[in-house]
Amino acid sequence: MQSEEDTGLKAVILAAGEGMRLRPFTYSRPKPMLPIGNRPILEYIVDALVSNDIKDIIMVVGYKKEKIMSYFQDGARFDARISYAFQEKQIGTAHALIAAKHFLDDNFVVLAGDNLIDSRIVSDLLHNGRIPSILVTESDIPSKYGVVQLEGNKITSIVEKPEVMVGNIISTGVYLFNHEILNAIEIEMCAGALGITNAIQKMLGKQDIYAVKTDGKWIDVVYPWDIIKVNAMALSSEGQTISGVVEDNVMIKGPVVIGAGTRIRSGTYINGPVLIGEGCEIGPHVSIFPTTSIGNNVRIDPYTYVSNSVIMNNVCIGSHSHLSHTVIDEGVMIASSLSCVCGQAFAKIDDDFFKLDNIGAMIGEDTIIGSHVAIAPGTIVGAGCRISDGVRLSGNLENKCVVV
Numbered sequence: 001m002q003s004e005e006d007t008g009l010k011a012v013i014l015a016a017g018e019g020m021r022l023r024p025f026t027y028s029r030p031k032p033m034l035p036i037g038n039r040p041i042l043e044y045i046v047d048a049l050v051s052n053d054i055k056d057i058i059m060v061v062g063y064k065k066e067k068i069m070s071y072f073q074d075g076a077r078f079d080a081r082i083s084y085a086f087q088e089k090q091i092g093t094a095h096a097l098i099a100a101k102h103f104l105d106d107n108f109v110v111l112a113g114d115n116l117i118d119s120r121i122v123s124d125l126l127h128n129g130r131i132p133s134i135l136v137t138e139s140d141i142p143s144k145y146g147v148v149q150l151e152g153n154k155i156t157s158i159v160e161k162p163e164v165m166v167g168n169i170i171s172t173g174v175y176l177f178n179h180e181i182l183n184a185i186e187i188e189m190c191a192g193a194l195g196i197t198n199a200i201q202k203m204l205g206k207q208d209i210y211a212v213k214t215d216g217k218w219i220d221v222v223y224p225w226d227i228i229k230v231n232a233m234a235l236s237s238e239g240q241t242i243s244g245v246v247e248d249n250v251m252i253k254g255p256v257v258i259g260a261g262t263r264i265r266s267g268t269y270i271n272g273p274v275l276i277g278e279g280c281e282i283g284p285h286v287s288i289f290p291t292t293s294i295g296n297n298v299r300i301d302p303y304t305y306v307s308n309s310v311i312m313n314n315v316c317i318g319s320h321s322h323l324s325h326t327v328i329d330e331g332v333m334i335a336s337s338l339s340c341v342c343g344q345a346f347a348k349i350d351d352d353f354f355k356l357d358n359i360g361a362m363i364g365e366d367t368i369i370g371s372h373v374a375i376a377p378g379t380i381v382g383a384g385c386r387i388s389d390g391v392r393l394s395g396n397l398e399n400k401c402v403v404v
Contacts, residue, residue: 008106009054009056009106009107009108009109009126010054010056010057010058010103010104010108010109011049011054011056011057011058011108011109011110011111012057012058012059012060012085012097012100012103012104012108012109012110012111013032013042013045013046013057013058013059013060013111013112013113014060014093014096014097014110014111014112014113014173015030015032015042015059015060015061015062015068015113015114016030016060016061016062016063016065016086016087016090016096016099016113017030017031017032017062017063017090017113017114018030018031018062018063018064018090019031019034019063019114020350021222021223021349021350022034022221022222022223022224022226022227023224023364023380023382024224024329024362024364024365024380024381024382024383024399025224025227025327025329025362025364025365027364027365027382027383027399028064028365028383029064029067030061030062030063030064030065030067030068031113031114031221032045032068032113032114033064033067033068033071034114034221034227035293035295035310035312035313036116036221036227036230036231036234036293036310037231037234037235037275037293038275038277038293038294038295038296039234040071041113041114041115041116041221041230042059042068042072042113043078044116044117044118044234045111045113045115045117046072046075046078046080046082047078047119048117048118048119048121048122049080049109049111049122050078050079050080051119051122052119052122052123052126054109054122055075055079055080055081056080056081056083057075057080057081057082057083058082058083058084058085058100058103058104059072059082059083059084059085059113060084060085060086060087060096060097060099060100060113061084061085061086061087062086062087062088062089062090062096063090065084065086068084069084083103085099085100085102085103086099087099091194092189092194092195092198093112093173093194093195093196093197094185094186094188094189094193094194094195094196094198094199095189095194097110097182097185097196098182098185098186098189101182101186104179104182105179106178106179107131107176107177107178108176108177108178109122109125109126109174109175109176109177110173110174110175110176110177110196111173111174111175112172112173112174114220114221115172115173115174115218115219115220115221116217116218116219116221116230116233116234117174117216117217117218118216118217119216120214120215120216120217121135121172121174121214121216121217121218122174123216124212124213124214124216125174125175125176125212125214126176128176128210128212130153130176130210130212131176131177131178131181132175132176132177132178132181132207132209132210133175133176133209133210133211133212134148134155134171134172134174134175134200134209134210134211134212135171135172135174135175135211135212135213135214135218136148136169136170136171136172136211136212136213136214137169137170137172137213137214137215137218138168138169138170139168139169139170140168142162142165142166142167142168142169142170143161143162143163143165144161144220144222145160145161145170145171145220146158146159146160146161146170146171146197147159147160147162147166147167147168147169147170148167148169148170148171148211149166149167149169150169150211153210153211153212154208154209154210154211155200155204155209155210155211156204157201157204158171158197158200158201158204160195160197160198160201169211169213171197172214172218173196174218175196176212181203181207184199184203184206184207185199185200185203188202188203217233219233223347223349223354224327224349224362224380225325225327225347225356225359225362227310227327228308228309228310228325228326228327231291231293231310232273232290232291232308234293235255235272235273235274235275235290235291235293236273236291239255239257240252240254240255240256240257240272241257241258242256242257242258243258243259243260243262244258244259244260244261244262244263244264244276244278244280245262245263245264246258246264247263247264247265247266247283247284248266249266249267250264250265250266250267250268250269250270250283251268251269251270252264252270252272253270253271253272254271254272254273254274254290255272255273255274256270256272256273256274256275256276257274257275257276258276259276259277259278259279259280259296260278260279261278261279261280262276262277262278262279262280262281262282263280263281263282264276264282264283265281265282265283265284265285265286266283266284266285267283267284267285268282268283268284268285268286268287268288269286269287269288270287270288271288271289271290272290273290273291274288274289274290274291274292274293274294275292275293275294276288276293276294276298277294277295277296277297277298277313278296278297279296279297280294280296280297280298280299280300281298281299281300282294282298282299282300283300283302284302285302285303286300286301286302286303286304286305286306287304287305287306288300288306288307289305289306289307289308290307290308291308292306292307292308292309292310292311293310293311294306294311295311295312295313295314295315295330296313296314297313297314298311298313298314298315298316298317299315299316299317300317301316301317301318301319301321301336302319302320303319303320304317304318304319304320304321304322304323305321305322305323305324306323306324307323307324307325308324308325308342309323309324309325309326309327309328309360310326310327310328311323311328312328312329312330312365313330313331314330314331315328315330315331315332315333315334316332316333316334317334317338318334318335318336318337318338318371319336319337320336320337321334321336321337321338321339321340322338322339322340322341323338323340323360323361324340324341324342324360325342325358325359325360325377326340326342326360326361326362326363327360327361327362327363328363329363329364329365329366329367329383330365330366331365331366332363332364332365332366332367332368332369333367333368333369334369335369335370335371335373335389336371336372337371337372337373338369338371338373338374338375339373339374339375340360340361340363340375341360341377342358342359342360342377343358343359343376343377344356344357344358344359344377345359345376345377345378345379346378347359347378347380348395348396356377356378359377359378360375360377361375361376361377361378361379361380361381361393362379362380362381363375363381364380364381364382364383364384364385364399365383365384366383366384367381367382367383367384367385367386367387368385368386368387369387370387370388370389370390370391371389371390372389372390373387373389373390373391373392373393374391374392374393375393375394376392376393376394376395378394379393379394379395379396379397380395380396380397381393381397381401382396382397382398382399382400382401383399383400384399384400385397385399385400385401385402385403386401386402386403387403388403388404391403391404
């Protein structure tokens, strides 16, 4: 039953993607379930919708769908009503949207399930009043997205990932559609346009499509190191809440959240924004600097330094370790004196090379690392690796590598 606060709109979240470029962090989870600030990206999207009184949500799921469905269930915990549509083969966003067609009747919002957004994004779209419309924003790297060209507030073209500069206004992948445009997208999809952007490009000239500009929070997670940047953005809005036990002679500065059942031992220094989950054991004499998030059931042993890093659930980090600009996935076990300092590096994802400033290491789930290991900036360690004592690592390691 629809409550008085509901807008009557439905929302479709496209959450079927695998996120191959985010390996190893999408090895056992879909991209929308990546933890940012100790919550899945997808949860931020649900919150943004619910805060705008959109509570009927259809999630299109595919890769590792059970992870999403078991976390969100029917949506009641999030004050939403969540249904699921299935995209068995991930062959494009238009195809994913059509998978949800039988849930849709009137106007509806479409969002990508792997972008961190805030409530202003949804609010700006809803207050536009024109259908169909696309939410657009300015980007410093437009060549990575669909670049939108405008006449007034009407879209004249969308150029997907242009090789030459055609503008810096991009589509955010957030749309306000009606059933008529859904039918038109289905026609274009049958003609070979498997992405929503491609389908819309083919529709231009046949129908007016409007752009809605926003300066709300919208950030994409494409590569492993993007997790650090997006996490920092999420932590910027945290206040201070201390639910755990803080021993004497602990110094806490700035916005710091400490979860229930966590113990911060004497001599530890925490400079926020920092988020520490539940059931953790930190210290003594650990130093944690902005903008770090630490998941649940994490142990960090004495004299370890952590800065601008993401440490997921069930991780153990030995004493005298140094981690900066680093992402550590769930279940990683680290002996003493690990060195993951940040610096300039070249990283390789598929056939693409990236020059990165201030990057540490990316360490996949269930990896075990011995003592006195040094990991060079930009190194990507796959899931389930075994690294012996005293090893110096660089480059990319596949899953389940053994290095002695």
